Amino acid sequence: MPGKVSPDELLAHVFGRTGTAAEDETVLQGPANGEDAAAIAFPGSDETLVVSSDPISLAASQVGTLGVPVACNDIAASGADPRWLTVVIMLPGEDAPLEEITRDLDVAARDVGASIVGGHSEYVDQLERPLLSLTAMGTAESFVPxxxxxxxxxxxxxxxxxxxxxxxxxxxxxxxxxxxxxxxxxxxxxxxxxxxxxxxxxxxxxxxxxxxxxxxxxxxxxxxxxxxxxxxxxxxxxxxxxxxxxxxxxxxxxxxxxxxxxxxxxxxxxxxxxxxxxxxxxxxxxxxxxxxxxxxxxxxxxxxxxxxxxxxxxxxxxxxxxxxxxxx
The missing domain is CATH 3.90.650.10 (PurM-like C-terminal domain)
Known part of the structure; x- marks a missing residue:
């Protein structure tokens, strides 16, 4: 069955394998069950950087329109205002609707006041529908977990x-x-x-x-x-x-x-x-x-x-x- 990796699998294989996060004092919130965003302290600032990544793959229509708010919602739900986005676009062949997807991404990003600052695009013949993965970033005065x-x-x-x-x-x-x-x-x-x-x-x-x-x-x-x-x-x-x-x-x-x-x-x-x-x-x-x-x-x-x-x-x-x- 497709879907999220189970909490038990995350605990066994993910949460304990986070590089130097446990020793990094700027990491206020790292990977944890149910937490969709990370919180990172800005040195010398009262603001907190909030970061979240989300894929969208199964919606066949308006994938670009859906992708931006799906990523930015986790930032907003953590008390932050979304400001920056990176977008990875994986396309099922050269006849995929790249023009439509990027147009929808642009409109949706403007709607939430966010800038698309980077990403990656490529064609993957094995895919049956477009796959997007977005990382959203924003700043919060107070992180809400x-x-x-x-x-x-x-x-x-x-x-x-x-x-x-x-x-x-x-x-x-x-x-x-x-x-x-x-x-x-x-x-x-x-x-x-x-x-x-x-x-x-x-x-x-x-x-x-x-x-x-x-x-x-x-x-x-x-x-x-x-x-x-x-x-x-x-x-x-x-x-x-x-x-x-x-x-x-x-x-x-x-x-x-x-x-x-x-x-x-x-x-x-x-x-x-x-x-x-x-x-x-x-x-x-x-x-x-x-x-x-x-x-x-x-x-x-x-x-x-x-x-x-x-x-x-x-x-x-x-x-x-x-x-x-x-x-x-």
Missing amino acids: TGGAEPGDSVLVTKAAGIEGTAILATDFGDELAVDDAVCERAEAFVEEISVVPDARAIREHATAMHDPTEGGVLAGLLEIARASGVRLEVDRDSVPVREETRALCEAAGVDPLRIFGSGALLATVPGDAVADCLAALECAGFEGAKIGTVSAGEPELAVGGGSITDPVEDDLYPLWERADTEN
Whole structure:
């Protein structure tokens, strides 16, 4: 099954093999379970450099448009403003849409106020679709980790669950699903909402933890906060906002809206007395927001829907891509 390397494999083969990071006093946050960004101290400065890398490969349409916010969201969820990007573009043959990809990258970078400062491009005949890998960098006055949630905090989500996954369902599978064309057309426009840079900017001063739910959706993101923070998250599934378009496409595809790519939503934990201020700040910025749960002491787990999730959450879109590849 494709997807992220498991936490056990990361612990066994990755986290202990980081060169001189453990001895480098400028590394404030290095590789760790659930942490999508590194934090590096600027010598002689109060600012922190935040760095994150992310690939995007399975979305067949608008890969450049999706790639920039997918990378920059991890920077924003760490309390930083994205400023610089490097982009590696791997193309499946010389007829690949390089012009379209680079045009979309340029527009998306301008939208978040980031500069593309380098990268690499090449053709790889073995690929079936374009593969992008982006590194985003930015500066923060205060780094916000994934693992900062504390007992007594409240859990918030911005916008809604499955925004990126909904756009992918509409663009990659819309012709195959029994969903009204108008619904697919509205869902395709969700790609314009997957940046959480402004969401994070609105509430970061209050956040103890923030996280960008990507693969595995909102449920995976919540579990990653719980594991990184060493706490128990209790979430009311019915409180998680799910849009009409998402429900329609997910029902047609037989997938769970809380288990599909979730970029576009921002998960955050905040002190209980800061909830009202955060929701007001989000509304002022033009975004939906909802309190969906609480943080308590206990073994790391996600309590939701009357059950408990402790194992990594697999994304429901992967089997759809695998089936499409088999049929083709």
